Amino acid sequence: MSEDNILKFVILGEGRVGKTSILQSHFKKKFNQGEKSTINPAFYQDKVNYKGKVIDLKFWDTAGQEQFNAISTMYYQNAVGALLVYDTSIFETFEKVKQWVITLQEAVGKDIIFVIAGNKMDLIDKNIMDQQKAEIDSYCAKEKCKHFYTSAKTGFQLDEVFQTLINSVLNKVNSSTGGTTGKRRGKKLEISEQKVKKEKKGFC
Ligand code: GDP
Ligand code: MG
Numbered sequence: 001m002s003e004d005n006i007l008k009f010v011i012l013g014e015g016r017v018g019k020t021s022i023l024q025s026h027f028k029k030k031f032n033q034g035e036k037s038t039i040n041p042a043f044y045q046d047k048v049n050y051k052g053k054v055i056d057l058k059f060w061d062t063a064g065q066e067q068f069n070a071i072s073t074m075y076y077q078n079a080v081g082a083l084l085v086y087d088t089s090i091f092e093t094f095e096k097v098k099q100w101v102i103t104l105q106e107a108v109g110k111d112i113i114f115v116i117a118g119n120k121m122d123l124i125d126k127n128i129m130d131q132q133k134a135e136i137d138s139y140c141a142k143e144k145c146k147h148f149y150t151s152a153k154t155g156f157q158l159d160e161v162f163q164t165l166i167n168s169v170l171n172k173v174n175s176s177t178g179g180t181t182g183k184r185r186g187k188k189l190e191i192s193e194q195k196v197k198k199e200k201k202g203f204c
Helices: 019-028 093-108 126-143 158-177 187-199
Strands: 006-012 043-050 053-060 081-087 113-119 146-149
Touching (some): 006 093, 019 113, 019 158, 043 158, 081 158, 113 158
Parallel strands (some): 113 146
């Protein structure tokens, strides 16, 4: 495949909300309750066929720096999509999602596509979900983003989250640039792809 077709995604949210677990559960089909596995990859890869082209997707995980508010701008740099995660059983973590969105938009621009995952939904009941709904709906309407309840533990709605995020990014790239093969192919995206290639060597 062409080295040119790389899209970078990042995952953000407060520490312990389940970011690494979501990536592991979705890409490796495994879940560790409690104990952290010591060696986690810096990113997870996937491929998608889009309009006759193979697109390489890279989902970067943090190395836990979010717990110290110390995510380097290199982490977001050139990302075209983001998964923002909070813990439904600790709803205060939704506030952190809002802050990360601001940080992310300052770092890479307002164009960034993001989807929100309300994770650990296996731990809460419907009453709690109903109480949280109004705030989530109003935020998502304002930011024009999608929200899914997920569980890294059961795998609930992980396919939906990733599909939605990937499709939204592909559609946006296609519509705003005249297609991945079009003449007006996004300058921003092309720069992103080159930088992502360089970034592969070192993880902040
Ligand atoms: P991160 O710091 O955001 O990457 O969070 P981790 O993926 O390390 O998860 C923190 C803790 O939450 C671990 O003990 C996980 O086993 C647990 N966890 C993550 N996702 C879920 C989930 O969907 N349901 C439940 N019950 N526990 C989860
Ligand atoms: Mg983690």
